[in-house]
Amino acid sequence: MNRRKATESKKIILEAANEVFAERGYSGTTIREVARRAGISIGGIYIYFQNKEELYLELTRDHIETFRKHTEMLRDKEPLAALKALIEYHLDYAIKNTGLISMHIKEYDLEFKKNLKKTFFDSQQRLVTGILKKGVMKGIFKDINCEETAEVILFSLRGATMDYLFGQIRDLKKYGESLYQLILNGIRRKAA
Amino acid sequence: MNRRKATESKKIILEAANEVFAERGYSGTTIREVARRAGISIGGIYIYFQNKEELYLELTRDHIETFRKHTEMLRDKEPLAALKALIEYHLDYAIKNTGLISMHIKEYDLEFKKNLKKTFFDSQQRLVTGILKKGVMKGIFKDINCEETAEVILFSLRGATMDYLFGQIRDLKKYGESLYQLILNGIRRKAA
DNA sequence: CGTAAGGGTGAACGCATGTTCAGGTGAACA
DNA sequence: TGTTCACCTGAACATGCGTTCACCCTTACG
Numbered sequence: 001m002n003r004r005k006a007t008e009s010k011k012i013i014l015e016a017a018n019e020v021f022a023e024r025g026y027s028g029t030t031i032r033e034v035a036r037r038a039g040i041s042i043g044g045i046y047i048y049f050q051n052k053e054e055l056y057l058e059l060t061r062d063h064i065e066t067f068r069k070h071t072e073m074l075r076d077k078e079p080l081a082a083l084k085a086l087i088e089y090h091l092d093y094a095i096k097n098t099g100l101i102s103m104h105i106k107e108y109d110l111e112f113k114k115n116l117k118k119t120f121f122d123s124q125q126r127l128v129t130g131i132l133k134k135g136v137m138k139g140i141f142k143d144i145n146c147e148e149t150a151e152v153i154l155f156s157l158r159g160a161t162m163d164y165l166f167g168q169i170r171d172l173k174k175y176g177e178s179l180y181q182l183i184l185n186g187i188r189r190k191a192a
Numbered sequence: 193m194n195r196r197k198a199t200e201s202k203k204i205i206l207e208a209a210n211e212v213f214a215e216r217g218y219s220g221t222t223i224r225e226v227a228r229r230a231g232i233s234i235g236g237i238y239i240y241f242q243n244k245e246e247l248y249l250e251l252t253r254d255h256i257e258t259f260r261k262h263t264e265m266l267r268d269k270e271p272l273a274a275l276k277a278l279i280e281y282h283l284d285y286a287i288k289n290t291g292l293i294s295m296h297i298k299e300y301d302l303e304f305k306k307n308l309k310k311t312f313f314d315s316q317q318r319l320v321t322g323i324l325k326k327g328v329m330k331g332i333f334k335d336i337n338c339e340e341t342a343e344v345i346l347f348s349l350r351g352a353t354m355d356y357l358f359g360q361i362r363d364l365k366k367y368g369e370s371l372y373q374l375i376l377n378g379i380r381r382k383a384a
Numbered sequence: 385c386g387t388a389a390g391g392g393t394g395a396a397c398g399c400a401t402g403t404t405c406a407g408g409t410g411a412a413c414a
Numbered sequence: 415t416g417t418t419c420a421c422c423t424g425a426a427c428a429t430g431c432g433t434t435c436a437c438c439c440t441t442a443c444g
Contacts, residue, residue: 001260004391005391005392006390009391009392014337026220029351030430030431030432031431031432031433032430032431032432039393040392040393041393042393042394042432042433043392043393043394043433043434043435044391044392044393044430045435046364046433047390047391047392049431051433052432052433057228059272061205080304090330102301105297105298105300105302105352106297106298106299108297108298108357108358109294109298112214113291113386117358118359118360119356121358121360125360145370148366148367148370149374151355151361151367151369152352152364152371152374154351155348155349155352155354155355155367155371156344156348156351157273157347157351158350158351158353158354158355159346159347159348159349159350160344160347160351160352162297162347162351162354163313163347164302165300165347166309166313166319167310168310168313169343174340174345175340175347176215177338177346178340178341178343178344179344181376181378182344182374182375182378182379182380183374184256184339185377185378185379186261186373186374186375186376186378187374187377196421196422197421198420198421201422220401222400222401223401223402224400224401224402225405231421232422233422233423234402234403234423234424235403235404235405235422235423235424236421236422236423238402238404239420239421243402243403244402244403262440341399342437366435
């Protein structure tokens with residue numbers, strides 16, 4: 001029927017796939033459902049994507065890139081403000097992208113996305129370590145082990161995200177302040 | 193052939209199922225594989241369990257009960273010791289039961305185990321809140337919001353578990369001390 | 385007009401899964 | 415020995431999946 005341009009169709013498929021993956025996870029997503037929601041035929045998907053994996057990878061690369069771009073900006077802020085903003089961004093992201101995060105948690109061990117995941121986690125780890133090191137240098141933070149503390153901070157953020165996902169807590173934002181205080185009391189140099 | 197007693201067969205099936213579920217998660221587990229590993233036929237499984245869900249639930253109930261029993265004992269300890277032991281137990285459990293935890297994380301939203309999960313999470317929450325309240329009463333901890341702080345502590349423990357599972361960190365035990373310090377500095381009443 | 389090509393279709397294929405059920409087998413007892 | 419019954423078997427069934435491919439439109443161009 002030649003209804004659309006190729007680039008347009010590809011975009012529509014990606015958007016539909018994004019929806020379905022977020023709702024159902026990787027293995028729960030069927031090509032049939034993506035096709036249905038994109039308003040294209042089953043075979044039509046395979047014109048633009050070799051297979052389901054490729055479709056998934058293309059989406060995941062986008063998501064990681066978006067997240068990375070937003071958090072990398074924090075490097076320029078003051079350590080305290082950067083930490084606060086990091087916590088806020090994490091919690092905010094979790095609230096606004098439940099489906100996406102759910103997908104990545106549920107299928108965390110898919111072999112074909114291992115590299116992508118490692119790169120992502122490492123970049124976050126480096127970012128927080130950087131913030132902490134800056135704080136230590138400036139005398140704002142105690143003389144902590146920055147790598148290890150960065151990891152622990154990320155633990156708590158991911159744990160909060162997970163509990164929110166699990167439905168264990170309703171108002172995630174509420175915990176932002178508690179998290180900030182707990183972290184800060186643990187690393188800040190005493191004023192007195 | 194009447195090789196075994198019914199109770200024995202059921203136990204063998206449960207053990208096999210435990211293995212396979214831990215390795216492959218719920219949906220990744222096939223009755224065929226459980227049967228193969230239990231040394232019984234496919235149909236044999238259905239003599240003892242109505243279906244896959246029931247098999248899974250029976251196992252999960254056991255696991256939760258074991259965990260709960262071990263942590264409830266901490267109520268009698270001194271708050272500081274209880275916190276330390278709780279952290280230790282969590283990390284230890286994560287290391288020794290990767291497969292199990294992986295299964296629960298990967299299929300966290302299975303409808304038929306929702307109640308079981310909520311009960312489990314709530315009991316942990318109550319336990320930590322109790323420990324904190326005792327500490328506050330004794331003047332060991334600051335006048336914190338016990339419920340909220342308990343949640344944040346559980347965040348960090350679950351986050352640590354998750355990062356370990358994700359392969360992001362290798363030596364989980366190493367982070368026990370960091371976690372303890374961060375938490376403690378955040379809630380302990382200053383000695384001076 | 386003919387025809388090539390980009391864009392699209394969906395029935396069909398091969399495979400895997402949870403579940404069923406007609407039937408087998410051996411020990412225990414009459 | 416014959417009968418019963420608890421225990422067990424695995425081919426068969428219904429379903430659902432990712433993927434393929436022979437074929438169909440519509441447009442562009444000569």
